[in-house]
Amino acid sequence: MNEIDIKFLEDSFKKYYFNHFDLISTPQRTSEREFGYQKFNSGMFRHISLKDDKELHLLFMQNIPSDVYCSNAYYSFPNSPMNEKDWQEADLIFDIDAKDLNLSCRKNHTISICNECDKVSKDVNQCVKCNSTKLEKKSLPCKNCIDASKIEVNKLSNVLINDLGIDKENIYVYFSGNEGFHVYVFNSQFQKIGSKERSELVDYIMFRGAIPETFGMKKFKPNRSLFPDFNQKGWNGRFSKQVFGSKSKRSKIISELLDNGYPSFQKILDDVSENIGVKIDPNVTMDIHRIFRLPGSINSKSGLTKILCTNLTKFDPYTDACFLNDDSVEVLANCPIEFKLKNKKFGPYINEKISLPTYVAVYLICKKLATIA
Amino acid sequence: MLILGQDEKAKYPFLADAGEYLKDKGFSLVQFGSDPVLKLSVEKALHRIKVAAAGEVYKSDLIDGQASKDYVLEREVFSFLLAIVLIKLTGMSTLIKRFALAEARRAENYLEKDLGNASNKSKIDLATRIIYDLFNIEIIKENDFFVIPVSDYLKHSVTFHEREWKLINRHVENGKVFLTPDKTVRLIRKELGNYISSKIINAPKPSMIPGLESIVNELILISKKLTPTYTITTGEYPPCIKHAIDVLEKGENLPHSGRFMLATFLLSRGQTVQQIAPLFKNAPDYNPRVTFYQLNHLAGISGSATKYACPSCEKLKTQDLCFITKECDNIINPLQFGKKRKL
Ligand code: SF4
Ligand SMILES: [Zn+2]
Ligand SMILES: [Zn+2]
Numbered sequence: 273m274n275e276i277d278i279k280f281l282e283d284s285f286k287k288y289y290f291n292h293f294d295l296i297s298t299p300q301r302t303s304e305r306e307f308g309y310q311k312f313n314s315g316m317f318r319h320i321s322l323k324d325d326k327e328l329h330l331l332f333m334q335n336i337p338s339d340v341y342c343s344n345a346y347y348s349f350p351n352s353p354m355n356e357k358d359w360q361e362a363d364l365i366f367d368i369d370a371k372d373l374n375l376s377c378r379k380n381h382t383i384s385i386c387n388e389c390d391k392v393s394k395d396v397n398q399c400v401k402c403n404s405t406k407l408e409k410k411s412l413p414c415k416n417c418i419d420a421s422k423i424e425v426n427k428l429s430n431v432l433i434n435d436l437g438i439d440k441e442n443i444y445v446y447f448s449g450n451e452g453f454h455v456y457v458f459n460s461q462f463q464k465i466g467s468k469e470r471s472e473l474v475d476y477i478m479f480r481g482a483i484p485e486t487f488g489m490k491k492f493k494p495n496r497s498l499f500p501d502f503n504q505k506g507w508n509g510r511f512s513k514q515v516f517g518s519k520s521k522r523s524k525i526i527s528e529l530l531d532n533g534y535p536s537f538q539k540i541l542d543d544v545s546e547n548i549g550v551k552i553d554p555n556v557t558m559d560i561h562r563i564f565r566l567p568g569s570i571n572s573k574s575g576l577t578k579i580l581c582t583n584l585t586k587f588d589p590y591t592d593a594c595f596l597n598d599d600s601v602e603v604l605a606n607c608p609i610e611f612k613l614k615n616k617k618f619g620p621y622i623n624e625k626i627s628l629p630t631y632v633a634v635y636l637i638c639k640k641l642a643t644i645a
Numbered sequence: 646m647l648i649l650g651q652d653e654k655a656k657y658p659f660l661a662d663a664g665e666y667l668k669d670k671g672f673s674l675v676q677f678g679s680d681p682v683l684k685l686s687v688e689k690a691l692h693r694i695k696v697a698a699a700g701e702v703y704k705s706d707l708i709d710g711q712a713s714k715d716y717v718l719e720r721e722v723f724s725f726l727l728a729i730v731l732i733k734l735t736g737m738s739t740l741i742k743r744f745a746l747a748e749a750r751r752a753e754n755y756l757e758k759d760l761g762n763a764s765n766k767s768k769i770d771l772a773t774r775i776i777y778d779l780f781n782i783e784i785i786k787e788n789d790f791f792v793i794p795v796s797d798y799l800k801h802s803v804t805f806h807e808r809e810w811k812l813i814n815r816h817v818e819n820g821k822v823f824l825t826p827d828k829t830v831r832l833i834r835k836e837l838g839n840y841i842s843s844k845i846i847n848a849p850k851p852s853m854i855p856g857l858e859s860i861v862n863e864l865i866l867i868s869k870k871l872t873p874t875y876t877i878t879t880g881e882y883p884p885c886i887k888h889a890i891d892v893l894e895k896g897e898n899l900p901h902s903g904r905f906m907l908a909t910f911l912l913s914r915g916q917t918v919q920q921i922a923p924l925f926k927n928a929p930d931y932n933p934r935v936t937f938y939q940l941n942h943l944a945g946i947s948g949s950a951t952k953y954a955c956p957s958c959e960k961l962k963t964q965d966l967c968f969i970t971k972e973c974d975n976i977i978n979p980l981q982f983g984k985k986r987k988l
Contacts, residue, residue: 436817461820465800469796472799472802473812482814483809
């Protein structure tokens, strides 16, 4: 990214931070957390500890970071090197990202930028200008992407509350600032469990590793009375809804399952996992030393804010997470698809000089689809 | 502290305070070396250790956890306490491991029966108390099941590699896992073994009791024969392999990936399936038939007939199996350990 663009982004971010400290506060037990930040065109600064909001705001004003992070873990010595931090516990965190959902809309709003000649085009596998296959993909997620992610968030909450006994009040859903949601769980029985245990939780939530016996199918002398039913709690009930469809079909389908036998039942389990399993990023939940984008901070991949969703159904990131101002700036834009911000349509722009509101200019520059003219 | 009845002490003798028990009964250790009646308990203790050394579980004279006569009960406890004394006198750590493991299995059987005893609430209470006092896991009975918090379940089950133990294959509701008595007990198997072996290790070493010298010597001989052959093969083993052998020797669970590494390593070093199989004998889920089958498979003797290679250091690092030291010297496969030419 060039100096002028960086200067523009930094100025815009700084204004936002200065005016929105109300949105940025340190998480509970601040002094036990590790903080980190990045500046434009530079590496990561980690292992920082902060006392309170004041120190955090100072960090923003002094460094004008492109991204700010905070650990979900609590440490005795958060500013020591990793192996000396003395890990105590960590909030449970889940990452749901539209790009992991195999959505058919993706190809419509994915843009390829050629690494060799900078040619920008709609999603391709090979540069249309120089035939290079070294392409950087940028996505401008659509409403469908967000809606599909919300469905996964709701599936996740359902498992967390009903199966894992987590209080609704302890679940916080944040828009990640780009293509999905981060779900935080505070004060649960899982605070102190390690990475391996978290990985088991992940498999449970994603419906991975199920064996036929768990759902009533025995290897030898299978018996129809063991199959699950609709009113059962947990995965048995969800499995029934998915596989039997309706109460009237249950008996017939069980007969089919019995006829088809054990190996085919295993196959069905693997298939339904795609539908009923919650699509979270397993690595994020398993990692107990990670730092996560700080709520209230801007995501430099989009210029949108990572923000708490108090009403997920109504939440629209392109208005509710878009906080930058409307001052117009002149940019050279090259964005072959249309998108919406603050309820207004923009684009497509084919290599054109145009005057745009700051929040749009930032969005495009962050996606590498425009530069300051 | 748990207050134990007589038959509970016989079932779970590791809970009894050895010194106090003997004093209560009006005996001193020295008497066991000479008194002909008490010698019966010594013989029983010896038998108990021999059975454990052979990898089996000692069958006591209790019937359904009850003793027909008081002295039978007493002898049960005596023989356990004496067995510890004898093992301490031999100073052989192999015996401690084997004995603790076998006694844990034995206690497991009783715990399972007590938990499953629907008609006797006090038995259930005692078993859950033992599990709580010793391992800090709170188990609550709900109808025919025992429920424990998911987090506690995970802490113990993650070391098991059978798919059946994955959380997804358990009945989970409202933050709790529902278990049958046998699964409940299986969950704490390792801890039970550790508890018993730490009790033995921490017991003070007594001085030789006159009259028991020959028995102690016999046990030392048995133990020496047990010391497995794999430790005397030529060539140093890399840290990852040593660690895996260690885990197995302690009777702890080695994940499937670890067993795979160990087996393929030793096969490549020219050991036979027959030589390797005993290594897995202490594993909590040992099954000779399955072990042989799997080893033959890896060796390319049965099934696919492909011989499996030992995984690379890089792969083992991602599996948390690497315990690198300076001696590893930048090798890329454990098989190169100690063979790399010095420049
Ligand atoms: S570096 Fe290789 S040989 Fe050494 S411990 Fe790690 S895996 Fe084993
Ligand atoms: Zn190109
Ligand atoms: Zn989309």
